[in-house]
Amino acid sequence: xxxxxILVPILAIVSLxxxxxxxxxxxxxxxIDSVWWSDPIDGNSDGFPQxxxxxxxxxxxxxxxxxxxxxxxxxxKEASNFSFYAFSEDKRVIGSNEDNYLFVSVGSPNxxxxxxxxxxxxxxxxxxxxxxxxxPDSLQLITLSNKQFEQSTNDNTFTLNISWIDQYDRTGDxxxxxxxxxxxxxxNENVTRYLDAKIYYKRSEELDFQFYKERLDFEINGESDNxxxxxxxxxxxxxxxxxxxxxxxxxxxxxxxxxxxTGKDNLLAFEDMENPLLSMQKFESEDEDxxxxxxxxxxxxxPTDMDGDLxxxxxxxxxxxxxxxxxxxxxxxxxxxxxxxxxxxxTDYNIKYDSTSSFKIFGSAVDPFSTWIGKDTTALDSxxxxxxxxxxxxSSIDTVDVVEVTMSGFSDSxxxxxxxxxxxxxxx
Numbered sequence: 001x002x003x004x005x006i007l008v009p010i011l012a013i014v015s016l017x018x019x020x021x022x023x024x025x026x027x028x029x030x031x032i033d034s035v036w037w038s039d040p041i042d043g044n045s046d047g048f049p050q051x052x053x054x055x056x057x058x059x060x061x062x063x064x065x066x067x068x069x070x071x072x073x074x075x076x077k078e079a080s081n082f083s084f085y086a087f088s089e090d091k092r093v094i095g096s097n098e099d100n101y102l103f104v105s106v107g108s109p110n111x112x113x114x115x116x117x118x119x120x121x122x123x124x125x126x127x128x129x130x131x132x133x134x135x136p137d138s139l140q141l142i143t144l145s146n147k148q149f150e151q152s153t154n155d156n157t158f159t160l161n162i163s164w165i166d167q168y169d170r171t172g173d174x175x176x177x178x179x180x181x182x183x184x185x186x187x188n189e190n191v192t193r194y195l196d197a198k199i200y201y202k203r204s205e206e207l208d209f210q211f212y213k214e215r216l217d218f219e220i221n222g223e224s225d226n227x228x229x230x231x232x233x234x235x236x237x238x239x240x241x242x243x244x245x246x247x248x249x250x251x252x253x254x255x256x257x258x259x260x261x262t263g264k265d266n267l268l269a270f271e272d273m274e275n276p277l278l279s280m281q282k283f284e285s286e287d288e289d290x291x292x293x294x295x296x297x298x299x300x301x302x303p304t305d306m307d308g309d310l311x312x313x314x315x316x317x318x319x320x321x322x323x324x325x326x327x328x329x330x331x332x333x334x335x336x337x338x339x340x341x342x343x344x345x346x347t348d349y350n351i352k353y354d355s356t357s358s359f360k361i362f363g364s365a366v367d368p369f370s371t372w373i374g375k376d377t378t379a380l381d382s383x384x385x386x387x388x389x390x391x392x393x394x395s396s397i398d399t400v401d402v403v404e405v406t407m408s409g410f411s412d413s414x415x416x417x418x419x420x421x422x423x424x425x426x427x428x
Contacts, residue, residue: 025129026062026064028060028061028062028064028066028095028126028133029060029061029062030058030059030060030061030068030124030126030133030134031058031059031061031134032056032057032058032059032122032124032134032135032136032137032140033057033058033059033099034056034057034140035054035055035056035057035122035136035140035143035144036055036056036143037052037053037054037055037143037147038052038053038055039051039052039053039267039270040052040267041107041155041267041268041269041270042155042266042267043155043156043157043158043268044155044156045266046150046155047148048115048148048149048150048154048155049107049148049149049150049155050107050108050112050149050150050151050152050154050155050157051105051106051107051108051152052106052107052147052149053103053104053105053106054072054103054104054105054106054120054122054144055101055102055103056070056101056102056103056122057099057100057101057102058070058093058100058102058124058134059095059097059098059099059100060093060094060095060096060097060098060100061095061096061097062095062096063095063096064094064095065092065093065094065095066092066093066095066126066127067090067091067092067093067126067127068090068091068093068100068102068124068125068126068127068133069087069088069089069090069091069102069124069125069127070087070088070102070104070122070123070124070125071084071087071088071122071123071124071125072084072085072086072087072088072104072106072120072121072122073085073120073121073122073123074106074113074118074119074120074121075118075119076116076117076118077116077117077118077119077145077146082119082121085104085106085110085111085120086104086105086106086110086111087104088102088103088104089102090127101207105274106120106147106149107149107152108152112149112151112152113149113150113151114149114150114151115149115150115151115154116148116149116150117146117147117148118146118147118148118149119144119145119146119147120144120145120147121135121136121141121144122135122136122144123135156187156188156189156268157187157188158185158186158187158188158193158195158259158268158269159185159186159269160183160184160185160186160257160259160269160270160271161183161184161186162181162182162183162184162257162271162275162277162278163181163182163184163277164179164180164181164182164277164281165179165180165182165230166178166179166180167179168289169289170289170290170291170395171288171289171290171291171325173284173289174282175250175282175283175284175288175289176234176281176282176283176284176289177234177235177283177284177285177286177288177289177290178232178233178234178235179232179233179234179281179283180230180231180232180233181199181230181231181232181233181255181257182228182229182230183197183215183228183229183230183231183257184225184227184228185197185220185227185229185259185269186220186222186223186224187220187222187223188222188223189222190221190222190223191221191222192219192220192221193219193220193221193261194217194218194219194261194262195217195218195219195220195259195260195261195262195268196214196215196216196217196218196259196260196261196262196263197214197215197218197229197231197257197258197259198211198213198214198257198258198260199211199212199213199214199231199233199255199256199257200212200255200256200257200258201253201254201255201256202253202254203251203252203253203254204251204252204253204254204273204279204280205252209254209256212233212255213231215229215231216262217262233255233283234283235285235286235289249283249284249285249288250283250284250285250288251282251283251284252280252281252282253280253281253282253283254272254273254278254279254280254281255272255273255278255281256270256271256272256273256278257270257271257272257278258270291323291324291325291329291393291404292323292324293321293322293323293324293329293331293391293404293405294321294322294324294405295319295320295321295322295405295407295411295412296320296321296322296364297318297319297320297368298317298318298319298320298407298412298414298415299317299318299414300315300316300317300318300414301315301316301318301370302314302315302316303315304374304375304426305426306426306427307426307427309421309426310419311382311419311420311421311425311426312374312419312420312421312426313374313375313379313420313421313422313423313425313426314372314373314374314375314423315372315373315374315375315420316370316371316372316373316375317370317371317372317373317387317389318368318369318370319333319368319369319370319389319407320366320367320368320369321361321369321391321404321405322361322363322364322365323361323363323364325363326362326363326364327362327363328360328361328362329360329361329362329393330358330359330360330393330394330395331358331359331360331361331369331391331392331393331394331404332355332356332357332358332359332391332392332394333355333356333369333371333389333390333391333392334352334354334355334356334389334390334392335352335353335354335355335356335371335373335387335388335389336349336350336351336352336353336387336388336389336390337349337351337353337380337385337386337387337388338350338351338385338386338388339383339384339385339386340383340384340385340386340416340417341383341384344386344416347410349386349387349388349408353373353378353387354371354373354378356369356371358394373387373420374420374423379422379423380420380421380422381420381421381422381425382420382421382422382425383419383420383421384417384418384419385417385418385419385420386408386409386415386416386417386418387407387408387409387415387416387418388406388407388408388409388415389406389407389408389415390403390405390406391403391404391405391406391407392404
């Protein structure tokens with residue numbers, strides 16, 4: 001009893017200290033590494049843009065990953081106090097003094113500012129914490145001061161409407177080999193304008209855009225819907241590729257469209273990955289969006305040769321087609337012929353003999369298809385024939401016949417100098 005009495009208080013004390021021990025959240029070292037403005041939109045070139053993007057780069061000294069956001073404040077130059085303007089997006093950022101870029105758009109879709117000169121400020125917060133983690137230094141405050149803005153109603157305002165048409169995805173994996181970007185540029189003044197559009201792209205996980213292509217000196221008329229331009233994206237045009245990483249083109253891409261007046265550099269409007277239609281668009285190369293078919297086996301069976309002269313009046317040909325992806329494909333065949341003795345080296349198979357019904361294959365499975373030559377089809381007069389069999393995809397996606405693979409005497413001797421004759425010629 002004595003021993004038990006001593007142990008119980010000791011255990012209670014240990015338990016009490018264990019429950020009260022709470023690990024404090026580390027106080028990480030943040031700083032705003034740089035601040036800059038970009039993409040001013042000043043349609044009437046009076047020095048008072050209706051829009052400009054405020055960018056800032058946040059560093060964390062420690063090796064960590066945290067979710068942060070930026071709070072942007074503004075005031076008229078002559079005012080005493082700042083007012084809240086907008087949040088940046090919440091962003092998961094990395095430490096070890098790596099670059100972490102955030103931005104806030106001043107102007108639409110945020111609040112447009114009355115014509116005047118403004119000062120701005122930034123506060124960086126770690127999510128779920130109330131204390132300020134970083135603020136601009138004195139040099140950065142100079143960059144944030146004396147910014148002129150006005151509302152779009154006082155500017156010459158252009159807008160861009162973006163859409164996509166003609167997306168082509170042959171393999172059905174959600175990644176297009178090509179699509180067409182439709183750009184509808186509009187102006188709030190009902191006059192004719194001549195504009196340039198430049199398209200940029202990047203992989204969604206990367207930071208920097210690369211130039212893709214442009215359309216120069218096109219005409220728009222006010223807010224008309226009948227002056228759109230169409231920009232082909234993907235194969236067979238310039239394929240989207242990151243050459244510096246020597247990667248294949250399969251990936252998700254962000255696009256940016258810049259609108260300028262023809263012959264001038266002043267930005268009139270732009271759309272980028274903030275527009276969902278220009279964010280994380282899936283593309284891949286033509287090779288990746290293709291099926292590759294091979295002939296794994298070819299043979300003849302069931303010959304009918306009544307007179308024993310080695311000329312058959314009917315024979316069944318079998319072929320087994322494989323595809324490089326483990327999926328089902330629906331195919332059909334067209335059979336062409338030529339007389340061997342006319343020109344054995346010619347590639348012109350000038351007799352269209354037959355088309356088969358559709359048949360299905362799956363990947364590299366053994367699933368041959370067969371069709372008769374001579375029986376229940378056009379009889380062949382006594383002669384030596386070279387045969388060409390073209391395999392086509394029976395797909396609603398392709399609007400024209402696509403030859404997937406061919407078989408002929410150039411690839412297999414079983415299709416050259418084949419002896420046939422009519423049933424009456426084959427009689428005993």
